[in-house]
Amino acid sequence: MLQRTYVCKKKMWIDTHSHLYLEVFQQDINDVIQRCIDNKVNHIFLPNIDSDSIKPMMGLHQKYPNLFFPMIGLHPCDVNEDFEVYLEQMEKWMTTNTFYGIGETGLDLYWEKKHLDIQIQSLKRHIQWAKKFEKPLILHARDSFNELLDVIESEMDEKLFGIFHCFNGDVGTAQRILNLRQFVLGIGGVISYPKSDLKNTLLHVPLEKIVLETDSPFLPPTPHRGKRNESSYIPIIAEHLVDVYKVPLTSIAETTSLTAKSIFKI
Numbered sequence: 001m002l003q004r005t006y007v008c009k010k011k012m013w014i015d016t017h018s019h020l021y022l023e024v025f026q027q028d029i030n031d032v033i034q035r036c037i038d039n040k041v042n043h044i045f046l047p048n049i050d051s052d053s054i055k056p057m058m059g060l061h062q063k064y065p066n067l068f069f070p071m072i073g074l075h076p077c078d079v080n081e082d083f084e085v086y087l088e089q090m091e092k093w094m095t096t097n098t099f100y101g102i103g104e105t106g107l108d109l110y111w112e113k114k115h116l117d118i119q120i121q122s123l124k125r126h127i128q129w130a131k132k133f134e135k136p137l138i139l140h141a142r143d144s145f146n147e148l149l150d151v152i153e154s155e156m157d158e159k160l161f162g163i164f165h166c167f168n169g170d171v172g173t174a175q176r177i178l179n180l181r182q183f184v185l186g187i188g189g190v191i192s193y194p195k196s197d198l199k200n201t202l203l204h205v206p207l208e209k210i211v212l213e214t215d216s217p218f219l220p221p222t223p224h225r226g227k228r229n230e231s232s233y234i235p236i237i238a239e240h241l242v243d244v245y246k247v248p249l250t251s252i253a254e255t256t257s258l259t260a261k262s263i264f265k266i
Contacts (some may be wrong), residue, residue, distance in 0.1 A: 013238070013253055014043040014260040015231040017104070017138065017165050017186055017213035020068070021046060021057040024217050024228060033064065035232035043257075044231050045069045045264065047104040047138050047165070050078045051086045054093055069264065071101035072129075076108040076140055079115060079122045087125055094133070100264050102130040103138025104165060107151075110142040120151060127155050130162065136263045137162035139183075145173045156180060163263065166215055168196065171204050178209060184259060186213040189221035189229060191240045202244045207252070211260045212237055 015036075025032055036044065046057050046068055054072070061068045072090050074083060093099075105126035107119050130137040139162060141148045152160070161182035167174070168190050177183050187210050191198045202210070212234050214220075220229035221236045238252045245252070 012043070012257060013039070013041045013234045014045075014212065014257045015041055015214050015216075015234050016045050016163060016211045016260050016264075017047055017188070018044050018216040018231045019046065019049070019053075019218075020044065020216055020231060021053065021060045022217060023056075025230075029060075032230050032232070033067070035230065036067070039232045039235055041231050041234050042067065043069065043260070043266070045071060045100060045260075047071045047101070048073050048090075049075045049104075051089050054090070058097065069100040069266070070097075071103055071135075071138060072097075072099040073101075073103040073105045073126055073138065074122055075104055076106050076119045076122065077111050079119050081118065083118055083122050087122065091129075094129070099133075099135065100266070101136045101138050101162070102126050102133070103136075103162075104140045105138065106140035106165075107144035107148045108140060108142045109144040109147065116147065120147075123148075123151055124155065127152075127160065131157075131159040134159065139164050140166070141169075145169050149173075149176055152180065152183075156182075158182075161263065163211060165213065166190065166219065168198055169201065170197070171201050174201055174205050178205065184209045184211055184263065186211055187237065187241070188213045188215050189219045189225075189233070189237060191237060192221040193225075194222075199240065199244050202241070207241070207245050207247070207255050208259060210241070210256055211263065212256050 057070050061070045163186045165186040167185040216229040241252050
């Protein structure tokens with residue numbers, strides 16, 4: 001039986017969140033890139049993780065500057081007592097390089113609850129960067145939507161905008177984000193999971209408030225669960241949005257790409 005080909009022939013796709021610079025892609029990155037090209041994924045945004053990931057991320061950008069767009073930030077799971085040292089290193093990178101977003105940052109209370117106070121301190125520094133450089137803020141939330149939204153709402157002004165990455169919250173959480181007006185939801189492979197209620201939540205979210213992402217190599221969509229995720233799977237994720245919004249796949253591609261381009265100012 002032939003597998004369905006998830007390719008939109010008339011439009012291009014954008015992956016707003018992918019870690020293709022990680023070591024797990026090192027041996028076959030050229031093949032991964034070719035699959036992206038074959039599936040018309042022509043813009044891939046790279047959120048940073050920590051100080052060690054900056055060089056491989058920038059190396060990928062420098063080799064393929066029209067495909068990969070780097071961002072700068074410290075992942076909340078990597079925030080510890082000396083986080084300010086790492087943030088200072090990142091500020092030095094900002095003086096000599098162009099970054100297209102600030103992140104990923106945010107709050108994670110799944111892996112580590114005792115460091116919430118310094119995670120918030122780190123997040124607020126990222127918010128300052130986002131406002132200063134007029135870049136989108138890329139937010140990670142795991143078991144922490146209420147705490148994260150409390151911070152964002154308190155810091156909200158006309159200069160703050162961005163993406164709630166890997167959104168998997170309920171209708172109330174989605175509405176709280178929509179009330180911010182300048183933030184959108186990043187939708188990834190979770191939408192394809194049988195136990196996820198994300199499709200029902202998105203019935204209350206305009207298509208214009210959504211961007212697509214993979215979070216590669218994590219959270220692969222069905223039928224690739226249990227395997228490495230990659231950016232070429234973006235059209236698979238989009239197919240599930242067709243079920244929600246009852247519009248052609250080309251409309252999903254066009255609308256989500258326009259939103260992504262607007263956010264990242266490309």
